[in-house]
Amino acid sequence: xxxxxxxxxxxxxxxxxxxxxxxRKEGKGAFEVRSAGLFxxxxxxxxxxxxxxxxxxxxxxxxxxxxVTAELIDWADIVLVMSQSHKAQLESMYEHVEVQTLKxxxxxTGDISDPFGGSTETYEKTAAEIKAAVLKFIEKNEA
Numbered sequence: 614x615x616x617x618x619x620x621x622x623x624x625x626x627x628x629x630x631x632x633x634x635x636x637r638k639e640g641k642g643a644f645e646v647r648s649a650g651l652f653x654x655x656x657x658x659x660x661x662x663x664x665x666x667x668x669x670x671x672x673x674x675x676x677x678x679x680x681v682t683a684e685l686i687d688w689a690d691i692v693l694v695m696s697q698s699h700k701a702q703l704e705s706m707y708e709h710v711e712v713q714t715l716k717x718x719x720x721x722t723g724d725i726s727d728p729f730g731g732s733t734e735t736y737e738k739t740a741a742e743i744k745a746a747v748l749k750f751i752e753k754n755e756a
Contacts, residue, residue: 616754617645619689620715621699625650625678626660627729628695631740632715634667634674635747643755649685651702653678662728662736670740686710693750696724719749 618636622629629648636646657678659667667674679685681703686692692712694700700712716723725746728739 615643615645617688617690618647619685619692620646620648620694621651621681621692621703622648622695623650623652623699623727624657624729625653625680626657626676627663627727627736628725628739628743630659630674630676631663631666631743632693632695632747634670634672635744636751638670638672639744639748640751643751647679647685647688649679649681651681651699653680655680660729660736662731662733663740665733666736666740669737681706683707691718691754693718695727698724715743715746715750718753719746720753721746721749 620629620632625648633646633648636644659676686707692710693715694712700714703710703712715725725742728735
């Protein structure tokens with residue numbers, strides 16, 4: 614059975630969609646993946662920086678931002694976030710949820726900083742960091 618992974622960031626327009634897209638591509642069907650944001654404006658599109666990075670990777674990706682809900686939390690086997698503050702917030706909102714930062718799930722420490730409003734280079738750096746962590750996460754979760 615596929616592991617269901619929910620990836621969460623702040624607005625669900627930059628980091629979590631990147632992680633979702635990389636996890637889908639690199640996981641080669643081993644995971645069911647969804648993403649959401651703690652403060653998402655439902656229906657917002659992908660940020661232009663994230664869109665650019667994904668197109669450069671050859672990933673066409675249609676995305677609409679979603680707010681985190683109890684239903685999404687209950688759906689997920691694994692909840693991955695981008696920062697310790699996201700983790701603390703989710704844990705306070707949903708007592709029964711087990712949350713890891715993407716870096717923790719990859720066996721590393723630290724947060725993945727938000728590229729929102731940053732330069733193309735900032736988005737490329739963030740995307741490379743997310744992709745590296747996603748690859749390590751996949752390696753650790755292949756059964």
